[in-house]
Amino acid sequence: MSERRKAYPFDRFESKWQRLWDERQLFHVPNPGEAGFDSTKPKFYILDMFPYPSGAGLHVGHPEGYTATDIIARYKRMRGFNVLHPMGWDAFGLPAEQYAIKTGQHPAITTRENVAKFKSQLKRIGFSYDWTREVNTTDPRYYKWTQWIFLQIYNSWFNPETNKAEPISSYRGADPDSVRLAYVAEVPVNWCPELGTVLANEEVIDGRSEIGGHPVVKRPMRQWMLRITAYAERLINELEGLDWPQGIKLLQRNWIGRSEGAEINFQIDNHDAHITAFTTRPDTLYGGTFLVVAPEHSLVDLIVTEEQWPAVREYRERTACKSDLERADLSKEKTGVFSGAYAINPANNEKIPIWIADYVLLGYGTGAIGGVPAHDERDLEFARKFDLPLAVVVQPTGNEPAIGFTGDGIAMNSPIINGLTSAEARKKITAWLEEHGHGKRAINYKLRDWLFSRQRYWGEPFPVVWEDGQYRKHRALNENELPVVPPELEDYKPTGTGEPPLGKAKDWIRYSDKATRETNVMPQWAGSCWYYIRFCDPQNDRRFVGEEPERYWMGGENNETRMMNDEGMTKHEAGNSSFVIGHSSLPRARGGVDLYVGGTEHAVLHLLYARFWHKVLFDLGHLSKPEPFQRLVNQGIILGEDNQKMSKSRGNIVNPDEVIDEYSADAFRCYEMFMGPLEQMKPWSMRGVEGVSRFLARVWRLMMDENQAGEWELSPRIQDIASDKSQLKLVHATIKKVTEDIESLSFNTAISQMMVFVNGFTNVERIPVTAMRMLLVLLNPFAPHLTSELWEKVGAKFRVEPAEITQQPWPSHDEALLVEAEVEIVVQINGKLRARLKVATDASEETLKAAALALPKIAEAITGKEIRKVVIVPNKLVNVVTN
RNA sequence: GCCGAUGUGGCGAAAUGGCAGACGCAACGGACUUAAAAUCCGUUGGGCCGUAACAGGCCCGUGCCGGUUCGAGUCCGGCCAUCGGCACCA
The missing domain is CATH 3.90.740.10 (Valyl/Leucyl/Isoleucyl-tRNA synthetase, editing domain)
Structure with missing residues (x-):
């Protein structure tokens, strides 16, 4: 198997194109005001849930959603959008710390290695991320702002009169500490002795820790809490306007209860x-x-x-x-x-x-x-x-x-x-x-305040000190004291008493003669609560996000020019004609991320916390819209070949690297999409990958021949000739179907249509180069390497501008070319198919009726019966109802 | 227990209320080949009738039962099964 010849020589060009895309910064999108920014284009912010870079590397579940968003990102670019499509790392968290406990290796090192591995794996799949915007939650330049956001929360309260967060200075009561959105409470918490930490309610499943499945007991401890309950009403009400799956909205509503x-x-x-x-x-x-x-x-x-x-x-x-x-x-x-x-x-x-x-x-x-x-x-x-x-x-x-x-x-x-x-x-x-x-x-409300501290090492330290002796009075640090960097430690082990590991860093704790540092750290959710904001302006060291980039990428509510552009963009030369197809079904931005794709497992955790933070920051005037994610789509889980959940113990894990080695990155991408509807749970099948890879090889061989010397060269079948009528119809039917299917995220049927297209051109002796170019453009978002390579080969003989396929405009179809002179009509008797009939398109109802009743089979069948009714659907069917 | 999703060939799946099974996999047959692989061509839901063989025809079929409709995989009502979430929330 391994020595079998590749179906097509993808190994010769996939890494080449990945390198070229990098070198040419093809997917870098500038911010307003930066060099190369095109303000005439509408924006589209398409986001994946960024991964925790574990030591195990990527599995095939990750790239499912990532491939879907990549297709849309590439498609939207071709449709003339400024596309923000970033990736980063949710890198604080237990596994790196557990590894540190075992080996003594600093979590930062483990994290760096894992990030490098994940990144190279993602790059191998050919995703078009703007890597200049990469963020890492464990980077001090990032968590400085996570801490800054905590300060905003700490320094504000929820005013029930105005129904929003306000600076704590506007509070007129006696004890501001009693109303802060971040507060300290002695509360019975979920203490997990095994992990040596407390956990949020959301992290406890059936009395056991979500991670590791260790027993959890109730125990009163001094903890930082975030007053998310103040937002319960708004978190429910403002779900209304979001384009989220109903089920997820319901899950959140029930959780808030x-x-x-x-x-x-x-x-x-x-x-x-x-x-x-x-x-x-x-x-x-x-x-x-x-x-x-x-x-x-x-x-x-x-x-x-x-x-x-x-x-x-x-x-x-x-x-x-x-x-x-x-x-x-x-x-x-x-x-x-x-x-x-x-x-x-x-x-x-x-x-x-x-x-x-x-x-x-x-x-x-x-x-x-x-x-x-x-x-x-x-x-x-x-x-x-x-x-x-x-x-x-x-x-x-x-x-x-x-x-x-x-x-x-x-x-x-x-x-x-x-x-x-x-x-x-x-x-x-x-x-x-x-x-x-x-x-x-x-x-x-069932919703409880968010228990926000963890007795761990590998997390964001709180920007808080305690004054007047230990644990008396908390005071927030100033902004200019950020970031608070965690201390180096010899020993990362939990103390077992509930005293966090940071307690061991005696020098670090000592803030001044009369103040000591808070030793708890923030939970992993903190970093992921706002990463989508940071992507808008990741290098900014003066603000958590620049005002203008935030307004541009998260602002939504397209202005007139944008609307026009969205429509106008579809108007491109398509084959021999131009025609504007129906408007996009991807929603117009109403603010926030335009499309967010990720797993259902975050339905009530990440998605609720992020909405909460977003609203606080919005109330305080730091953001322009109240909701972070306008449209949400959940990809389904990918099962193993045995129809079981993928797991190490079942031995049914599929490693993307191996699939790519054998079948190509393009085949991997296309198969992930061809398996079935994005949102559905579905089992992996290597046979299926092979089938899709055969399709890509057919595309290759449609345009390339292997000569005597075993070298591939452009096939002489590809010629500068006009498509015939049926070919033109096929081209335009494919443009229509692929466009509509991408818009509705039905990637599987888009690929089917392209298969039909390729089948239609198999064994054709003289292939019109225009038809092939059209196929390459349509297939490009799905199989960017193959189509780039073929585009280049075809372009070498038949010149075309621009030379880069990713910069081609997306075509539109001509509806007139899809209409046949004759259509086949189905003739039914009492709803059962009895005959077929060829008539001129748009034949009148009378003509249809007469023609149908004149058919020998029909005439025979209705002899001696009373015709009670004749149902006629033009261009479709005639149904004769008798008794 | 409550809430939600799903149920279509041997398998992954398609189907604005209008020809169920597009496309792919698997299987089978053929072409090419010394042979195989690869590739290309064809067949493929079940049952029955028909013919020398083709052709052709009929019936059944989208988890189950009922309803609406000229017509239901699709809409409505009631069940069943699988998966996911919540679960003493007063």
Whole structure:
């Protein structure tokens, strides 16, 4: 196999073209004001999710999305856009640090090596990135600005009046630290002993760490938090205008988890205090027969009676030991303990017992609930376990039993709201509660504030110091003190105590006589939260991004000239004619990245965090639009040949390098796209690669012959002659299909059409050079090396300007050439195909009907039957309906 | 349990409500070759009828059941299966 001759001599020219593209800086796009910037062109910002450069190198999943965006980037350039298509490295993170722990090698070295490997692999595939814009999150010139953004967040607060972030100086309250968007809290966190760090909720899956699958326990620690919850409402509402898959929007909405209801105050019997409970069903208030508070609730200490203390203490200790996994285990029975105290149900003034149970979570709502066993599954289960009373207060509208009915019905046994529908009842009782000072309308979110510190080495240090003795008062550094560079360390191991590894760098920690540095570092998400902004102006050392480049690349909302250009650009010479095809279906920019392609795994993590940061920076006037990514597309996962997820243990991993060695980079690219729809999950097939490589070889041999000496030369079949009618039709049908399919990201069918084209010219003795040129232009975004080489060969004999294929304008098709004089009409009887008919195109309905009924087969079939109706679709079919 | 996506030949897949299976893979047959590989040409959803052989014809078929329609892979309702997400969120 390995010694088999290559299907075509790609190994002789692929690296040549990659080198030439580099040398000629062909894909470098200048910023406004820079040399070579063309302001008459519209912009298009097309972005990939930048990778974490792991030691294992690229696998075939990465280049799937990258190939799709590269095709569009190349296509858009040919359509006359200024295309921003950058790549960089999300290089902070655990693996490099773990490697450092094992070997003592500094993570920066590992990172540099891995980046070099990834970069060379990407270059081998022939991606047209503007490498002058490469960024690396671990570069001090980059993370200086990550730290700067943290300072912006730290130095601002969310003003509920204006519904946006403002400088902290505009806050009039007593304690600004209590409202900062970045704040310190002693919170129960997800502590992972194995990794020696805390993790965000998003990084914990089923009570285990997402990375490594180690157990995670709850433990209170001093942590930096970002007040993302302040933006919950906007993060939901502003999803609306984005061109994202509905599923991803839904995932984010569910993650944020908005629910509307009421907070109700329950007076504690014999105490001058009350417990506030959140509920989405205030209409069931009369059914509340007990109260449950979370074990960690602050009022527990106050209300528990003498005789109940031992039981409560024991219960609290027991729940504290539980992992999240155990606590969330639904299959297990509910647990809880009576506090000894009672509260008053404000609706009916009844005394109800207060229980303590871990099915109530401290982190959601108020950490206390009113138990309504008749109309809530969990409360019902709890009530049955501990023999608490039930009260039915909602009458189901159907035949369901009232006990355990959780839907909306009619309120009953509830004097204030009897007879009302649940929706009406909710409104009325909430108004009643507000009126009597027993509660108020409230909205709650599942979304928690973002736990933003990590006890690690390989991350961005916080630009913060602690003054007045250890951990007393935090103070942000000045901008001019950035970047804060992490110290060199001998030993990167976690301390195991929760004290971050940076704590070992005694000299570094000491900031001044009375101040020490913060030793936590930022999570990996920090760098990826804004890299797409930095790409607009990556070399800027005075600002995180220049105002003009930001406005140009992220501004969106095309002005008149841009609109005109977008349309006008399609007007190019195409074969023998010019014709403008329909407008682009890729959306017009409304701000932000025009197209962002990446995996679904980032649906709620990266994409939510980045939106949050973007909005803060927008509010503070640093950015021109409120959303970072206008259009999002998720590529599907590529499975192994065995239809299983690719993994080392299954031994089904496909290495791009090997595929390229054997079949060429172009075949690799084309196969990745030919496999199926971009967004679909699909299995790899080496046979499939071979098939696509055969197609590319056919393109090669269409234009090249091998002479006696075994050298390839331009085939004498290629001649400067006109295409015949059917060839012209094929050319234009292909222009149309390929253009439309690229616009709709249907790359697989675009390739199919080009296969049809090539099949049509196989064994043709005299091939019109114009048709071949057209094929090369259309195929160029998919197979840039092959088409560049052939373009050059063809150009050597038949001169054409410009000499570089990547600078060719994209053609448009002539609809008139697609119309045949005659069309075949399908004739059906009662919807079943019975005959075919050739008629002149655009024949009238009468003509069609007459011709169809005159067909012997049809005439015969309808003899003796009544024709009830004849359906006629011009140029398509005739359907005769009989009885 | 809730939410979402998907379900079409031996396989990857195509199909503005209008000829189901384009294109590719695999398989089979043929040409070229001493032979093979490569290449080129052809056949290829299932069943039945038909013919000496072609030609030709009929029926069934897009997970299952029903509906709308002259006509449904496509639209509507209900199931089933697979995958993904969330999961005591009050």
